[in-house]
Amino acid sequence: MPTSNIASDAQSKPAATRRPTRAEKAAATRQGLIEAAAGVVGEFGYADASVARITARANIALGTFYNYFETRQALFDTLLPELGQDLIAFVGDRVRGSRDTLEMEERGFRAFFEYLAANPGFYRILNEAETMAPKAHHKHFQALAIRYVAALRIGLARGDMPAYSEDDLETVVYLLMAARSYLTLRYGLAGGKLPENVVETYIKFVRGALSQRAPAP
Amino acid sequence: MPTSNIASDAQSKPAATRRPTRAEKAAATRQGLIEAAAGVVGEFGYADASVARITARANIALGTFYNYFETRQALFDTLLPELGQDLIAFVGDRVRGSRDTLEMEERGFRAFFEYLAANPGFYRILNEAETMAPKAHHKHFQALAIRYVAALRIGLARGDMPAYSEDDLETVVYLLMAARSYLTLRYGLAGGKLPENVVETYIKFVRGALSQRAPAP
C-alpha cells in the first residue's frame, strides 16, 4: 500500500461507502496503473511492458493512460521510487528495536528476502531500472542508502564497528546492498527463499567484516 | 585480443604481407563485428544497438551481418562470454604469484577496475546482459565463479580463511563479485577509477570477513 494519497479529504469522517469523489476515482485509477505496471514489468520486464499490456491489466483503455502519465517513460521513472517506499517501510519495521548492529543487519537482510518473496516482481523492477529508468534507480538507491547509513551510524557511535569511521559508512552500505542483490541473482529466484546455509555464510562474513577490532594506527 | 582464430594456417611461415585468405578475412570480419558491437552496446546499451549501427561501425553492409550471425540476439548471446574471457585472462595474470588470499583478492580487485578503465563499455555490457542476454550472463558468471572459487579453495587449504569451509566458497565469491559491481555503480563510472579511500574501506571489510578466526563449535 504505497503513497497514501491525500486526495480531497475535506470531510472524511464517516468512512461509510459514499459515492466516490472524482479525485478519489482518479487516484484509484492512477494507483491501479502503478500496480498493473508493477505486475507487468515484474513479469515481462520494462521492454515488454507495453502501454497496451499495462492498461489491459488495469482494466482501462489505452488512451486513458496518457491522462495520468506524460509518456510511458514517465511511469517507469516513478514506478521504482514508489514501490521502493514499501520496501523501505517494511524493512524499517522489521529492524526496529534491534540490540546491536549485527542483529539489525541480520533482521534487515532476512526482511529484504521476505519482501522479495511476497513481491516476486520487485527484483526485476529494481535491476532493470538501472538501464530502463536510470533516474528512478538513482532515486531509489539514494533513498535507501541514506537510511541505511543513518542506521549504521548509530551502531558506529555505540562502538559496534570499532574498525570503521564515518567515512567508511557509505561504502559499507553499498557492499551490503550489493550482497543482497547478487545473492538474489544466484540463489534467490527459485521459490523466493534463500537457502539457509547461504544466509549463515552471509552472516558469518558480515560479522567478521563489521566486528573486527580496530587496526593499529 | 580475444579468440585467436586458427584459420587455415597451412603454411604460415613468413609473416610477410601476403594476400589474406578468404577464411582469414572472414575471421577478421567477425572479429570486427564483435568489437563494433562491444563499442555500440557499451555506449548505447543493447536496446539501441541496432544492426545498422553495429555494421556501420564495423564498416560493412547491413546484410553482411547475417552471414556471421543468425540473428541480432545470437550476437548478443556470444558478446559477453567472448569479452569475458579477456577480463578473466587479464585478472588471472595480475593475480598470479600472490602470497596469500588477501593479497590475491586485493590484486584481483584492483585489476578488475583497471580492466574497466581500459574497457569503459564493459560494465554496461555485463549488467544489461542479465536482462538482454540472460544466457550470456549466466555463462559468464559460471566461467568467472568457477575460477574464483578454485582460487579461494587454495587459500582455504593454506589456512588463510580459518572460519570458512568448502561449502561457503561459492557464496563468498558471489559476495566479492557483488562488491565490485555495486562499487562500480556507485563510484566507478566517473573517470573509470575508484577513489582510493573506497578501495581501502573495501580491503578492510574483506580482511575482517576472510581472516576472522574460526568460531567455537
Next chain:
DNA sequence: AACAAATATGAATAATGAATCACCATTCAG
C-alpha cells in the same frame, strides 16, 4: 582466363508499439 562458389550489398518487407486525436460519458459548481 573463365567459371562456380562464397561473400557482400542495401532496398524492400513486415512487424511492432508509442503516442495522438476526435469523440463520448460522467461529474459537479452554480
Next chain:
DNA sequence: CTGAATGGTGATTCATTATTCATATTTGTT
C-alpha cells in the same frame, strides 16, 4: 437542472528496425 470541464475510449498514425532477398562482387580452382 444545466453546461463546462474532467475523465475515458480505441482506431489510426507514424517511426523504428530486424530480417530477407535479388543482385553484384570477389575469391579459389582448373
